[in-house]
Amino acid sequence: MKLELREITKRFGDFTANDAISITVESGTVHALLGENGAGKSTLMNVLFGLYDADGGEILLDDEQVTFAGPGDAMAAGIGMVHQHFMLVPVFTVAENVMLGHEQVKGPAKLLDVDAAREKVRELSERFGFDIDPDALVENLSVGAQQRVEIIKALSRDAEVLILDEPTAVLTPQETDELLEIVRQLRDSGTAVVLITHKLREVKAVADTITVIRRGKVVGTAEPSASQEELASLMVGRDVSMTVTKGDAEVGGVMLEVMDLTVVDEDTQVTVLDTVSLDVRRGEILAVAGVQGNGQTELAEALLGVIKADSGSALLDGEELLGRSIRDNLDAGIGFVPEDRTEDGVVSAFTVANNLILDLYGHAPYSRRGAIDPKAVANHADEQVERFDVRTTSIESLTGALSGGNQQKVVLARELARDLKLLIASQPTRGLDVGSIEFVHKRIIEERDKGVAVLIVSSELDEVYALADRIAVMYHGRIVDIVEPDTDRDTLGLMMAGAHGAEEEAA
């Protein structure tokens, strides 16, 4: 089946998310849509899938114009989509999820034919070597397995065009390789695959055709043989350096020493951090790698005091951090960049200036005799906006109106304004464009070079490699091992899946 999008335009108010985008996808090929976050890739696919109504343009299937009122129509026409955030009901079984929306019924009472759905899951699972139990509850499956359930779900509806929206964002490197293999299998069996991503490596690995989108427009097409640098500059619109230059670390004494830190989740009683021990020295970046949800978030939050530790200790320069208030820990010299910038990093409804003093409002010169001094606040804001190159119309703009990259700059500016001993940054560049990533990485390395101990939590291996002086890998709340930054991708990937790495003398 041939899918063609002609001149698709989609606006949200004044903002044009898709500006006359045209692409053609042939069956038996992999078409990559490459673009940065916010470039309009997902919007385009949501238009195609009937989730959004287009403001202009047309969709053609095998040269015939079609209109989709909703996802049901798109699926009936043979278009399947694996969403970035899985569209699976966690408390349903695999079979129930797969049959949802096109259930078969049997008997005079028209009850669900679960056997037929199980059989379908088994058949597709065997065809692609997935090893999925139709009766497993989805919430008990690993992320990779859930993604395969999504693929089965699309294929069970006889999808001839399969859209994969940022499919590797949540996968380990090995799972990513497995997924790319599945994509090749699908292509060979005649499916047209649309791969939406901002990861150049994947595009180069499987794509037959590459369309690059920037700010809602098609800015060019490329061959998979193009170099990463070429693709990146097409995507960003200027030359970018893919690696941040970083000098050797001048490592000092131990600044943060964590011993047997254990945290049990209060609601679920699950041990989320299990006797974690590590240390970070002055002038060193320790990157905690791991698939999201393996305790990294809790590690960062427990150190600051956002969540309560059940046992263990964490010494900052010899001072115990656990059991103290967050305020005390901040004043002791911790800078904290939270994982979810819009939820925990900034107050969206506050101005940029106010966000910049969220941690300093109680100190002179920003407040005097219990009242905020607007002038000092404004001066501070001007200074920081200048220093961190925050692109905002004014320091009185609402922070929520800024782009993700600029919001992150506000968070960094605020946290780095104090004299730090330890910087904890979780997913510091999540959702940022290549240009902002470069900026954030440079700042973090600058801090390191000033002698600050830096703890980075990241699920992006590229980021881990770009920053780390040492790499700690976490799996199921435990530190699998702490290794050197020259450890190869495959080994790290295996460790992220829980395989224990042991130091061994080279023969």
Added chain:
Amino acid sequence: MSTTAVDAPAAPGSSAPRGPQRTKSWRATIGLGVVALLSLLVFGLGTPTGVETTFRVATSTDFIQLPSLTVPAKAAAVTLSLLALALVGFVAYRANQYRKVGIWLPIVFGMAVMGALLTWAGADRSGTTIQLTGLLTSALFLSVPLVFGSLAGTLCERSGIINIAIEGQLLAGAFLAALIASMVGNAYVGLIAAPIAGALVGWLLAVFSTKYWVNQIVVGVVLNLLVLGLTSFFFSTLMSDNPELNQPLNMPDIAIPLLSGIPVIGPVLFDQNLLVYIMYAAVVVIQIMLFRSRWGLRVRAVGEHPKAADTVGIKVNRTRVRNTVLGGAVAGLGGAFFTVASGLAFGKDMSAGKGYIALAAMILGRWSPKGALAAALLFGFADALQQQLGIIGSDIPSQFLLMTPYLATIFAVAGLVGHSRPPAAEGTPYKK
């Protein structure tokens, strides 16, 4: 220079469940243990020695006349309390193995403790007997509005709409049933009118929740107040001016041949009026439909993950509106209990908080019809017990007796349910 060796790779992304680390939960053991010990101390050891308690297990109209049961009070109360303690031991044993116990256990446990209570209350009262059959019959009857109410709540919440307006739906149903039945002069017509009133209230809740995204709890509370105000207004104007519009009409009990002849449970279960039989059918039908039909699967998907339902072509808000209207109709039908099914005329605020207890029954029943039935029966029993103890004149002050159903509610929800999981998308409007 060292290299990193990797041994025993866990197959990444295999579909094997990740299995959260399990912890032992002693909550049920402690909760039930305290109750069992209290039962032993107060009812068992508190009963004077050498006296007897008489239970009447048959009514005069029964086909088979069973003799009354007379037991030595102290021995019986102690034995029943020890049985309860033994059950606690079993719970502890299972908890130690990380296992849960079946639904039968709380039921047997409850019966043992209630038995001890009744033995204690009826001890040494010559001439007074405990009417066991009567107690159970009234327990079932009093649970009718709770069953309908919690079925209504289950239908709405499974689709993601919080229905606090059960109270209002019951009251509206009671009102319209009385009004229409009085106009026509036939109690059964009330059973048709009642669901219409409830459905209207449900429809308002649905529209405000899905179309205008108003906080569902606020809308629910407001609707309860609205119905209370409206029905009270019509009661004191329309109905008091025209008494023929608000007559006590009766709906006779229908004894089912053969089944109603079974000793003890026959008259309890199968000699009731039509509304009770409709209730049996409603529980069975909704249970099967919700968990084994296409409709039910889609409803549950909408309540758990509306976006996922939307992406497979299920209309989320349409499903929610339909379910809320249906739920309102079910609760409205339950409202008929207060008027036409009890042979009473309508009175101000007749539902008297039953809608809120129904909500608790829904939670205790973990959002399933059969659970709702069990929980509603428990609350109905507490209510009936309170009445029975009042009649035989026990030593417990009447104010405490009136509290029994509510205490049962609090203990049941806090102690037995613990951490239960409501539908994930409950109370969240679906916006594209």
